[in-house]
Amino acid sequence: MTRPPRLTAGLLARLLPRAMRDEVLGDLAEDHRQMATAAGDAHARRWYRHQAVAMLARLVADRGRRLAGPAALASAGSLLTDLRFGLRRLRRQPGYAGLTTAVIAIAIGANAAILAIASAAFLAPLPYPNADRLGLLSMEFGGVNQGGFSVSYQDAESARDGTDAIGDLALFLDWQNVNLTWNGEPERTPVNFVSPNYFALLGFRPMLGRGFRADENAAGAAPVAVLSHGTWQGRFGASPDAIGERILLNDLPHVVIGVLPPDAHDLSHRFGLRTGVYTPLAQAGPLTGLDLRERRSARYLYGLASLDDGATFTGARDQLSVVADRLAASAPESNEGWTFALRPLDDVFFVDARSSTLMLSAGAALMLALVCTSLAALAQLQVVGRARELAMRQMLGAGAGRVTRLLVVEALILAAGGGGLGLAAASWALGLIGSLEVLAMPAFAQAEVNRVVVLGLVVMTVAVGVALSGPVALGAWRTRSSSPHDAGVRDTGAGARRRRAVLVAAEVALASVLLVGAGLLVASFYRLHHTGLGFDTRHLVTVRLDLRGERYAEPDVLRQTAQRLVDDAGAVPGVREAFLWSPSRLGGGNWVYFLTRPGEFDADPLARVEASRHHIAPGTLGNLGITLLAGRDFDATDAADGPRVAILSESLADRLWPEGAIGRRVETRSGQAGLELEVIGIASDARHRSRVNDPGTDQRDIYVPYAQAPERFLSLQLRLHPEADVASVAAALRDRVRAIDPTLPLYDLATMAQQMRDEESQSRVSATLVAGYAGVALALAVLGLYGLLAHAIRQEQREIGIRLALGASRQAIAGAVIGRGMALVAVGLAAGLVAAFFGARLLAGSLFGLPPRDPVVFAAAAAALLLPAFVACAVPALRASRVDPSDALRS
Amino acid sequence: MSKDGTLGELELLVMLSVLHAGDRAYGVTIRQAIEDRTGRMVARGALYLTLERLVEKGYLTARMADADAARAHRPRKYYRVRRAGIQAIKASRASVARMWRGLESVLGDA
Numbered sequence A: 001m002t003r004p005p006r007l008t009a010g011l012l013a014r015l016l017p018r019a020m021r022d023e024v025l026g027d028l029a030e031d032h033r034q035m036a037t038a039a040g041d042a043h044a045r046r047w048y049r050h051q052a053v054a055m056l057a058r059l060v061a062d063r064g065r066r067l068a069g070p071a072a073l074a075s076a077g078s079l080l081t082d083l084r085f086g087l088r089r090l091r092r093q094p095g096y097a098g099l100t101t102a103v104i105a106i107a108i109g110a111n112a113a114i115l116a117i118a119s120a121a122f123l124a125p126l127p128y129p130n131a132d133r134l135g136l137l138s139m140e141f142g143g144v145n146q147g148g149f150s151v152s153y154q155d156a157e158s159a160r161d162g163t164d165a166i167g168d169l170a171l172f173l174d175w176q177n178v179n180l181t182w183n184g185e186p187e188r189t190p191v192n193f194v195s196p197n198y199f200a201l202l203g204f205r206p207m208l209g210r211g212f213r214a215d216e217n218a219a220g221a222a223p224v225a226v227l228s229h230g231t232w233q234g235r236f237g238a239s240p241d242a243i244g245e246r247i248l249l250n251d252l253p254h255v256v257i258g259v260l261p262p263d264a265h266d267l268s269h270r271f272g273l274r275t276g277v278y279t280p281l282a283q284a285g286p287l288t289g290l291d292l293r294e295r296r297s298a299r300y301l302y303g304l305a306s307l308d309d310g311a312t313f314t315g316a317r318d319q320l321s322v323v324a325d326r327l328a329a330s331a332p333e334s335n336e337g338w339t340f341a342l343r344p345l346d347d348v349f350f351v352d353a354r355s356s357t358l359m360l361s362a363g364a365a366l367m368l369a370l371v372c373t374s375l376a377a378l379a380q381l382q383v384v385g386r387a388r389e390l391a392m393r394q395m396l397g398a399g400a401g402r403v404t405r406l407l408v409v410e411a412l413i414l415a416a417g418g419g420g421l422g423l424a425a426a427s428w429a430l431g432l433i434g435s436l437e438v439l440a441m442p443a444f445a446q447a448e449v450n451r452v453v454v455l456g457l458v459v460m461t462v463a464v465g466v467a468l469s470g471p472v473a474l475g476a477w478r479t480r481s482s483s484p485h486d487a488g489v490r491d492t493g494a495g496a497r498r499r500r501a502v503l504v505a506a507e508v509a510l511a512s513v514l515l516v517g518a519g520l521l522v523a524s525f526y527r528l529h530h531t532g533l534g535f536d537t538r539h540l541v542t543v544r545l546d547l548r549g550e551r552y553a554e555p556d557v558l559r560q561t562a563q564r565l566v567d568d569a570g571a572v573p574g575v576r577e578a579f580l581w582s583p584s585r586l587g588g589g590n591w592v593y594f595l596t597r598p599g600e601f602d603a604d605p606l607a608r609v610e611a612s613r614h615h616i617a618p619g620t621l622g623n624l625g626i627t628l629l630a631g632r633d634f635d636a637t638d639a640a641d642g643p644r645v646a647i648l649s650e651s652l653a654d655r656l657w658p659e660g661a662i663g664r665r666v667e668t669r670s671g672q673a674g675l676e677l678e679v680i681g682i683a684s685d686a687r688h689r690s691r692v693n694d695p696g697t698d699q700r701d702i703y704v705p706y707a708q709a710p711e712r713f714l715s716l717q718l719r720l721h722p723e724a725d726v727a728s729v730a731a732a733l734r735d736r737v738r739a740i741d742p743t744l745p746l747y748d749l750a751t752m753a754q755q756m757r758d759e760e761s762q763s764r765v766s767a768t769l770v771a772g773y774a775g776v777a778l779a780l781a782v783l784g785l786y787g788l789l790a791h792a793i794r795q796e797q798r799e800i801g802i803r804l805a806l807g808a809s810r811q812a813i814a815g816a817v818i819g820r821g822m823a824l825v826a827v828g829l830a831a832g833l834v835a836a837f838f839g840a841r842l843l844a845g846s847l848f849g850l851p852p853r854d855p856v857v858f859a860a861a862a863a864a865l866l867l868p869a870f871v872a873c874a875v876p877a878l879r880a881s882r883v884d885p886s887d888a889l890r891s
Numbered sequence B: 001m002s003k004d005g006t007l008g009e010l011e012l013l014v015m016l017s018v019l020h021a022g023d024r025a026y027g028v029t030i031r032q033a034i035e036d037r038t039g040r041m042v043a044r045g046a047l048y049l050t051l052e053r054l055v056e057k058g059y060l061t062a063r064m065a066d067a068d069a070a071r072a073h074r075p076r077k078y079y080r081v082r083r084a085g086i087q088a089i090k091a092s093r094a095s096v097a098r099m100w101r102g103l104e105s106v107l108g109d110a
Helices: A006-015 A018-039 A041-068 A071-091 A094-122 A153-162 A198-202 A229-236 A281-288 A313-330 A345-385 A387-395 A400-435 A442-446 A451-473 A494-529 A555-570 A620-624 A650-656 A726-740 A752-795 A797-805 A810-846 A855-881 A885-890 B009-024 B027-038 B044-057 B083-100
Strands: A134-141 A166-182 A185-194 A224-227 A246-249 A252-259 A277-280 A302-307 A338-344 A540-546 A575-582 A591-595 A609-616 A628-631 A645-649 A665-670 A673-683 A701-705 A713-720 A747-751 B060-065 B076-081
Touching: A006 A018, A006 A041, A018 A041, A018 B027, A018 B044, A018 B076, A041 B044, A071 A094, A071 A400, A094 A345, A094 A400, A094 A451, A094 A752, A134 A153, A134 A345, A153 A166, A153 A302, A153 A313, A153 A338, A166 A198, A166 A229, A166 A281, A185 A229, A185 A281, A185 A747, A198 A302, A224 A229, A246 A277, A252 A281, A277 A281, A302 A313, A313 A338, A338 A345, A345 A451, A345 A494, A345 A752, A387 A400, A400 A451, A494 A752, A494 A810, A494 A855, A540 A726, A540 A752, A555 A575, A555 A713, A555 A726, A575 A620, A609 A650, A620 A713, A645 A650, A650 A673, A673 A701, A713 A726, A726 A747, A747 A752, A752 A797, A752 A810, A752 A855, A797 A810, A797 A885, A810 A855, B009 B027, B009 B044, B009 B076, B009 B083, B027 B044, B027 B076, B044 B060, B044 B083, B076 B083
Parallel strands: A185 A277, A224 A252, A609 A701, A645 A673
Antiparallel strands: A134 A302, A134 A338, A166 A185, A166 A246, A166 A302, A224 A277, A246 A252, A540 A713, A540 A747, A575 A609, A575 A713, A591 A609, A591 A665, A628 A673, A645 A701, A665 A673, B060 B076
8 A cells, every 4th residue: 555755744744733634634645545546656755745845835824824914925925935936046056955955964863863862861760769769789809890790699688788778679680581381382581580679669560460579589489470561461462360370481380460560661671671571589599590599609680779768879888898898708708809889770771871972962063063164164155156146136126135035045945954854864863773782772772753852953953054044144145346247256355264274174184084984884894794604604593492391300301302303393394404503693692611621620720711612413513514623523422421522613722732632631610510521623713602702812612512411501503495484494393393392482583694684783883874974074075175166266266367368377277276175185184094093993892803093994085085075176176277368357 | 705704716616515525525525526617626725724714714514534544544524514604605606696797798698
């Protein structure tokens, strides 16, 4: 079905008076549909836009007439004429109009998008009552937060009991998923294990049923669960009967006792996790096997603390440091070097976003200021260029006010056009940013075009309008002469010209800085995009399974189930090979072994080498296209009861035994138990987890046979036929898995190609963004340069004429103009490259596979600037060389 | 437009068109009826402003109904001519007729 053009319809909906809105939009939609059937979509869209504009003009005129009475009629009429005239004039200079509008649109669009992000970051308060009294409790080792893992159960209890500044403390653990089965349908669901007081601290009140009671958090209590609103709607069809239902979490029965309201977004939500089900913290042990309460060093939990009345964060921190000292003394083996950290929620969620938002805002504001300045300069030149025409108009009887109005209207048309396009660009950019999970900053996802943004947009449009029409309003076009022949010859003095030259040089400098930045990011993206992972990613699909529950407690059952899954998956139509390789996901978590040569593990902790651990089956390496460089692959003899063996990646083997690793034994720990593995093979390096992380460092991987080290988390790899349909393969696979175990959800199904694209998206976005900015800056610089020279030549026409008459060659004239322009460019470019040379280090963290001072990029950026700059000089130079001496002297 | 209770030309056309369109008199059909009978396409903005004015004058009543997918789920605004509207139409015709009278020799009987 054809729909009216969305943007136009949306604008119309906003602009129409409420009483007329439905009627007009509905009628228009109906007519549009008929038009589309009769004349085609493209025609119908054009028709729609035309209708909208014509109608709005009529409505505006009518409202104006009603407000101002008949006296304003004439004026409104002539305004309409001015508008029409202005549009016609602009159409006759499409280059100037198009470029100006585009520059305004990009500058305003970028600013509006950033304003939206900023307003989400600064203006939206945390949706919790007393949020300013809440803090996140974590622990730090040697003053550094250890990877986000924060407090242990026992430490948290000590913290609460040892302070009186902390009034209440809730603990939660939110980084686990469980298999939620209801009605025989299993689904992978994010779980949040929480203290019973967690909801109360955040001000959540269940909309159905109740929250957790304190006794339900005791070990051995009957397991209960509270559903998030999303789960309740998605899985239980929003039925009130969900209360009292029995669900299985990882095969363990839980009774649903409550449902949270839709706006109950917990802290995890702000980190980008969507909790589906809550259970008391005491359930974390049975469900995940984590021993939370037994060990003081089990630092898996987050603490949400609320300050007691009258207490301050500083006071609480002082008390916490006393507690930490005491623990370090009484339990040095677990607490030596560990201190508490208590950060206000506001800091936790907004500080990062705020500093980057501030930087963005500063950049955008600078850009807008520059755009305005340049446009003002450009508008002035534009007007002076037309001085002859305008003087003619005046002589023919147009009043000074009328001429001014004509020019102001033109400027406003440009500003409004740019502003409108900017709004469209901003909402497009926000949609894009919001849909990218990689930008997990909460403020980014929540940014939208709201009232603040629209207001800012209006202010910016007016500012641009003023900049564009300022020179006109100040009478730049007016000439003291009464003869149109003389008009335009006179202009600003040397001071103004020098100022403009400095502006142009600054624009060139800025453009070269941004071009270098854009060049680096684009080159980095290009390299990332074309970097292989070291294994064959074509038509590769990953799915995950989690073999939780009692029935998989026996390793033998795990092994058999895994084998059956692989066999069944391999038989699905469209699947060429199925094989085991866990864990595997680009950008996902890895499992690690710490390895040493035998006997060194305890003797020399510094000698431990961290390596990513992969559980694979015989043939997996071949299936992945990873080459075996030495030794042998796993085979059937590497069974559960056989000697423990491992294959090392080349880099890891070189690190441990540069002299040759085959046949050596490597020591590690499995849980608390010691373990020695015999190295039977060496595999080529592969980037299993990511191309982005540590691109320069070694790929340290250790492969062990699944048969000897079965894990409940399972990643299954499917190599599809090139023409196989992923969705139907997934459906067939789901059926087969259900036949094996109906409570087993298949999750995280993704093609490797998709995962690679996801991994690249951040790089893609920043490259696009900076390239866009660089484009604007380049356009401004070129425009400014061209304007400056064109204007100078117009002023010096007489002088050029004299020189030509005295025998100067036309080449010499053109050369002088080009020389003058390129000297400015050289100054700006040199300054810009020096600034970029020192500033590029800021980008080092975002670059992949190239140094921030890559000479090729610097050279390319300089070339990208010089070429259009030369054209901008050459055009006026050519014009100068064509000056007719007799004309110039006579005028 | 005029203050004496008679109708302007466009107003008269719109009123008559509403009568022609009967139960289904809303923006699209009203405009269509005018075009069908006079060959003249009324500017959209002018039509809605005229309809608004006629409602204000008490010649038309309007109600909203029947939103469907064909019109982006916006309801139609159906118009009906009120008694005062009928009188205004008649008054307009009468004044035109008075103007015609005595000009038959020039204009014919049309």
